Amino acid sequence: MILPNNINSNIAREQVQKLLLQKALHGTTTVGIRTKNFTILAADRRATSGYYIAHKKIRKIVQITDYMAMTTAGLVADAQILAEWLSNHLRYKYYTTKMKPSVRSAAEYLSIILHSARFYPYIVQLLLGGYDTAPRLFNIDWFGSVTEEEYVATGSGSPIAIGVIEDGYRENLTEDEAVELAKRAVYAATKRDSFSGNGIDVVVIGEDYIKWYSFNL
Amino acid sequence: MSYGTGATAVGIKGRNYVVLAAERRVSYGGFVVSRSAKKVYKITDYLGIALAGLFADMQAIAKVIAAELSYHEITVGRRLSVKAAAKLLATILYSYKYFPFLSEVLVGGVEEDGRARLYVMDPVGSLIEDDYAAIGTGASIAIGLIESNYNIDMPLDKAKELAISAVKVAIERDVMSGDGIDILIIHSENGTTRIKEESIRV
Numbered sequence: 001m002i003l004p005n006n007i008n009s010n011i012a013r014e015q016v017q018k019l020l021l022q023k024a025l026h027g028t029t030t031v032g033i034r035t036k037n038f039t040i041l042a043a044d045r046r047a048t049s050g051y052y053i054a055h056k057k058i059r060k061i062v063q064i065t066d067y068m069a070m071t072t073a074g075l076v077a078d079a080q081i082l083a084e085w086l087s088n089h090l091r092y093k094y095y096t097t098k099m100k101p102s103v104r105s106a107a108e109y110l111s112i113i114l115h116s117a118r119f120y121p122y123i124v125q126l127l128l129g130g131y132d133t134a135p136r137l138f139n140i141d142w143f144g145s146v147t148e149e150e151y152v153a154t155g156s157g158s159p160i161a162i163g164v165i166e167d168g169y170r171e172n173l174t175e176d177e178a179v180e181l182a183k184r185a186v187y188a189a190t191k192r193d194s195f196s197g198n199g200i201d202v203v204v205i206g207e208d209y210i211k212w213y214s215f216n217l
Numbered sequence: 218m219s220y221g222t223g224a225t226a227v228g229i230k231g232r233n234y235v236v237l238a239a240e241r242r243v244s245y246g247g248f249v250v251s252r253s254a255k256k257v258y259k260i261t262d263y264l265g266i267a268l269a270g271l272f273a274d275m276q277a278i279a280k281v282i283a284a285e286l287s288y289h290e291i292t293v294g295r296r297l298s299v300k301a302a303a304k305l306l307a308t309i310l311y312s313y314k315y316f317p318f319l320s321e322v323l324v325g326g327v328e329e330d331g332r333a334r335l336y337v338m339d340p341v342g343s344l345i346e347d348d349y350a351a352i353g354t355g356a357s358i359a360i361g362l363i364e365s366n367y368n369i370d371m372p373l374d375k376a377k378e379l380a381i382s383a384v385k386v387a388i389e390r391d392v393m394s395g396d397g398i399d400i401l402i403i404h405s406e407n408g409t410t411r412i413k414e415e416s417i418r419v
Contacts, residue, residue: 027247027392046392051219051354053390156247192249194223194242194392 027195029157030060030071031185032127033165034137034150035173038206039129042182043071044157044190045199056198065090066210068103068130069203073155074142078122086110103128103136107146115144125154131205157189157196164188175204183215190217220319220340223393224256224269225355227363227383228323229376230335230348234404235325236373237267238380240355240388240419242395252396261286263326263410264299265401269353270320270340278318282306299326303336303344310342317341321352327405355387355394362386373404381417388419395419
């Protein structure tokens with residue numbers, strides 16, 4: 001890894017990054033919920049550029065493997081690259097070791113990539129959800145920190161969404177109840193966050209299945 | 218230009234009518250504080266205004282112009298023409314030039330002789346008469362639709378549809394606009410002027 005040798009330009013660069021981060025990570029709501037038997041990811045479908053709605057039907061949840069999916073918030077280009085890298089890396093590991101990589105190992109892999117770009121970060125906030133031996137949900141920030149969560153929300157609509165989930169979350173929710181909770185959380189955020197809207201995508205990952213839902217608003 | 222709480226408002230004029238329409242969202246940055254804010258006001262039974270910008274200033278302007286018109290009618294004994302009312306508001310806005318109201322204004326109404334008038338003002342009171350106008354954060358999106366469909370001889374119901382569609386399109390593509398449309402129609406027919414307020418959900 002190359003260490004910076006000019007401290008001043010480093011500080012200026014970090015300030016620019018901060019601005020970019022705030023602008024890019026702002027416009028979205030994504031939500032993750034983990035229960036005893038499955039993990040759910042949900043996201044809205046709006047892409048904004050300043051106050052302009054640049055896309056009304058963007059997909060923010062990407063399938064990584066047949067047992068793992070990731071929500072992407074932030075710079076679309078960075079998120080797309082990382083999702084592809086991760087998915088190809090996991091396939092490579094599976095072919096060479098004959099073992100399905102755990103969700104945590106995927107999260108740690110992303111963490112290494114993100115942290116190595118510490119001084120010129122990928123501007124992303126990722127939720128990685130899946131089912132290896134049990135349902136898993138990880139929150140990965142743009143510097144590479146990884147935390148395992150029961151429920152989490154990211155993006156500009158996250159304060160609104162998290163309020164709904166805090167009130168409704170139980171570890172033993174049924175699949176229908178959990179989908180409804182995730183949907184309600186993102187829906188509330190689309191009502192009260194200008195930068196979220198235009199529809200809700202939901203994915204449910206269980207022991208041997210992965211199910212997609214899409215709701216128009 | 219954004220003054221804080223966003224908005225989109227449009228005005229369309231015909232031979233003997235004016236349609237004013239605006240949406241209903243008040244947003245502090247990204248957080249939607251209200252979904253039922255009023256941005257179109259009936260001031261007298263022949264004049265209305267629509268505004269876009271900082272919501273507090275929009276309400277203040279509406280109160281000020283209503284008071285000024287009442288005051289004039291009571292003291293002079295004659296109602297103020299739409300042209301004069303618009304000019305009066307423009308001078309009031311300009312008098313706050315160094316600490317301006319952060320809001321653009323559309324003044325629409327019908328004169329005593331049945332002629333329709335539409336004026337558009339910037340926050341410091343520049344006054345321009347026009348056949349149609351759009352103001353606010355969603356203006357550039359709304360104006361495209363009006364520009365391509367407008368004609369001075371269009372009937373009232375078509376103009377109303379166009380105004381609603383223009384605000385709708387701005388709501389689709391501007392995050393600061395949304396949550397419903399308020400409409401004000403001032404229409405003169407056979408010597409009588411009628412003013413009608415309407416609200417629709419989006």
